[in-house]
Structures are given as C-alpha cells and as structure tokens.
Amino acid sequence: MFIVKYITAFGKYLDLMGRTFSVPERMRMFLKQYVKEMEQLGVDSIGIVLLISFFIGAVICIQIKLNIQSPWMPAFTTGYTTREIMVLEFSSSIMCLILAGKVGSNIASEIGTMRVTQQIDALEIMGVNSASFLILPKILGLMTMIPFLVIFSIAAGFIGAYATAYAGILTPDDLTVGLLHSFVPWFVWMSIIKSICFAFIIASVSSYYGYNVQGGSFDVGKASTNAVVSSSMLILFADIFLTQLLS
Amino acid sequence: MIEIKHLYKSFEDKDVLKDINATFEDGKTNLIIGQSGSGKTVLMKNIVGLFEPTKGEILYDGRDFVRMSKRERVMLRREMGMIFQSAALFDSMTVLENVMFPLDMFSDMNEADRIRRAEFCLDRVNLQGAGQKMPGEISGGMQKRVAIARAIALNPKYLFCDEPNSGLDPKTSLVIDELIHSITHEYQMTTIMNTHDMNSVMGIGENIIYIHEGTLGWTGTKDEIMTSTNEKLNSFIFASDLFKKIKEANTEPHG
Secondary structure, eight states, X not given: OHXXXXXXXXXXXXXXXHHHSSOOSOHHHHHHHHHHHIXXXXXXXXXXXXXXXXXXXHHHHHHHHHHTOOTTSOTTHHHHHHHHHIIIXXXXXXXXXXXXXXXXXXXXXXXXXXXXXXXXXXXXXXXXXXXXXXXXXXXXXXXXXXXXXXXXXXXXXXXXXXXXXXXXXXXXXXXXXXXXXXXXXXHHHHHHHHHHHHHHHHHHHHHHHHHTOOSSHHHHHHHHHHHHHHHHHHHHHHHHHHHHHHO | OEEEEEEEEEETTEXXXXXXXXXXXXXXXXXXXXXXXXXXXXXXXXXXXSSOOXXXXXXXTTEESTTXXXXXXXXXXXXXXXXXXXXXXXXXXOHHHHHHHHHHHHOOOOHHHHHHHHHHHHHHTTOTTOTTSOGGGSOHHHHHHHHHHHHHXXXXXXXXXXXXXXXXXXXXXXXXXXXXXXXXXXXXXXXXXXXXXXXXXXXXXXXXXXXXXXXXXXXXXXXXXXXXXXXXXXXXXXXXXXXXXXXHHHHSOOO
C-alpha cells in the first residue's frame, strides 16, 4: 500500500511535469511571469542568503580556529577549511535546504490557495494550460537565480570569515592565504550545478504539492509543510548522488 | 445552444448524475436548480469539462465536447466565460489586469486596445474607476461584477455562472442577476446559471432545470413553476413561508 501510494504520487508528478514543460501559449505573458518569479523567488531571497551565509562563514572560521588549528598545523588551515565548507556544501546544499523552507512553502501555499479559491479552475475554463502558466516560470525563474545566490552566499561567507579575522580571531593575511590555497575552480562550478538541480527539486516538488491541494486552508498549510519536508529529503538524497557524480 | 444527452457521472461506486437530458437555449438565462448535494455543481463541472462524464454526450452547437481532442477543447474553451461562486479573481493582479487577462492570453489586439476593451467591460458592469484596485480591496458584490467583466471580455458564446449570488445580500444579488440577464440578451449568449436562490429563479429563470438526487426532476419556465404539480419541485421551491404565500396568492381564484 505504502509503495503503491508513492508510485502513484510519482506518476502524478511526472504527468504534471509533462503538462508544465510545454511551449507557452503567449511568450509575452510567459516572460512577464518569468521576470516576476525571478524577483519573487530569487531577488527577494538575497537578504536571507547574505545574512545566514555571513554568520555561518564567521562561525565556521571561529570553530575551525578554536577546535582544529594547532601549532602543528599550517596557519592557513582555518581559511582553507572555511573555503572548502562554504564552496562545497554550505552555499549549495545547505543554502538550498534553507531555500526549500522559504521558497518551497511560498510556492506551495501560493498555488494551493489558487487551487482552493478556484483560480486554477478559472484558468482551465479559459483554455489556459494552468500547469505551464503557473509552474514553468517558477521552475525556470528559480533555476536562473540560484547560481547568483550561490555566488552571493560564498562571498558573504568569506566576508563573515574576514569579520572574525579583523575581530582578532586570526590574522587576515593567514585567512587570505588559506582561502587561496589549492583553489580548484571546478568546485565552484560543481556547487552551481548542484544548486541548479536543487532549484528544480524545490520549485517542481513544491508546485506539485500546491497544485494537488484538495479542501481548504488547513490543506494548504499541510501541502506547504509536505512540500518543504519532501523537497528537503530529495535535496539530501540528490546531494549524495550529485557529489559522487561530479567529484 | 448546449444539449446534454443521457449524461451519467459516477465517483467510484456513487452515481451522482443519472441519465440527464437537457437543452440550454441561446439568448436565454438557463438555470440549474436543486438542493445542496443534488448534483447541480457536478453537472455544471461536467458541462465545462472540469469533470469527465462517465457516459453521455455534451453538444455545443452540435460539437461533441466529450469526444473532442484536447486541442479542440482548448479552442472551444476560448468561447466560454465563467463566473465562479468565489469570483476566482487572480489576487496578485489588479481589477483591470484581471479583466485584461483573457485578452492578453488570446487576443491579437495591441495593448491600448486591450486596455480600452477591459475598461469598456468594467463600464458595462458599472465599475468605472475601480481598475487599479486589488481584488482584496473591493466588496464581494464588486468582485462578482469584475468576474462578469472578465467573463465577457472575449465576447463568449457560452456563459456559465456557478452560484454567483452566494454570500451576497438580496439587493446586490438582484443587481448581479439583472446584469447576467441583460448581458445574456445583449450578446445572445447561452447562459447556464447554477443556483438555489429562489429570487433568481423567479426573477430571471427563462428555462429552468430541476435536479433531484442526480436525476432530472423537472424542466420549465419561472411562470410554469407556479402551476407545477411536481411534488418534489414544490417541496423544494415552496419550502419557505414567503414562497408558500406567493403560490397561494397566485393559485387562488380571482373574484
């Protein structure tokens, strides 16, 4: 029963994606929605990404300095480790988990409310492919904006690390040497590729839960929670797979 | 004209609609009436294609909606306008953008013409100057009028209204009824309205279909209701004391 339920849900998800990825009926309307979604899902998330990344960068730097750094290790260890954590995991995977909470619940509740207030029915009656009209701009909008968020997150993390350095935890020069030590540019690309995959998961899974809401406001809340939980789980699974594939 | 022939609709084991036959004529306000749970909303959703019938035919001027291809359905839907019980306005758009939406999606007009057409539709429902307001800033009656303006923006051939008076005061309900009635005559549309508001039935019911427990209970006009001997219909229509008195006054011999 349990397996049948999940296979059915997966089938419905694929069906919805099939309807979503169709040529937009009016390119002018699609572009308008696309720009709006980039702003709503991407630009509006910059603040929280910068804030969290700044503090995490600072905290990682302090933790590494206090707990790992010793006279037996090179002075650049703190900067090097901070960079690797930020670039390889935090700015892609962990930030996308945070965005699954913010953006995922936003998408699921917006589409879910449109479902229960018959706005989606109104689109269908007009002859509009509601899945494509509502979901495609969200998926593409988030996938477009996520690389910028990753780069902003890495930069904010480094600024946080420098803030601790200037506060006296370590010298800014040691930090700079560490941040530049054995730098592999591919790791940044890897982070961006992973985040684009996670953006697809967040937007599509949350849209699926919102689109299939039945009932009232209680069910919209439930769909919103399910969207966050499911997209977070899928991000974690996908992270293992993608890390192995891209490393 | 919309014709329904031997329409059945079941949900798992439950038969909700059983052998419905009906004709909805052009230029008339056709009403579907019945108690809550009788199947009138399911019937409406079958007609507009939000549900698939289990069996039967739905003919739009002879075109079989049930057996149409997806593409043909999309094209036919552009000839439909619908007013929902909740108005179903897009709450992220202004009133003017809501009315312009079908024009933006399906017309080849330039922007100035689309704005002019949307403003004309808003004028037609007496909502001049409300274009820049958001749906959340206007009353329920005004929202219904915006929904009517949006429904007529593309000059539809078929207008569907699902309990448009739900949640409105009697005076505003009359305004909405009159608006739907006059627009139907003005544009010679086939209008189907789902209601259990007896004021609507007596006011604008030119062709009435009574659904009772999923079957066709009665058909006729508002004048024929007064003289109907159908017990089920009478127990539904004349449930309130007011309507009982109206019936008595109409059936008493005049001396």
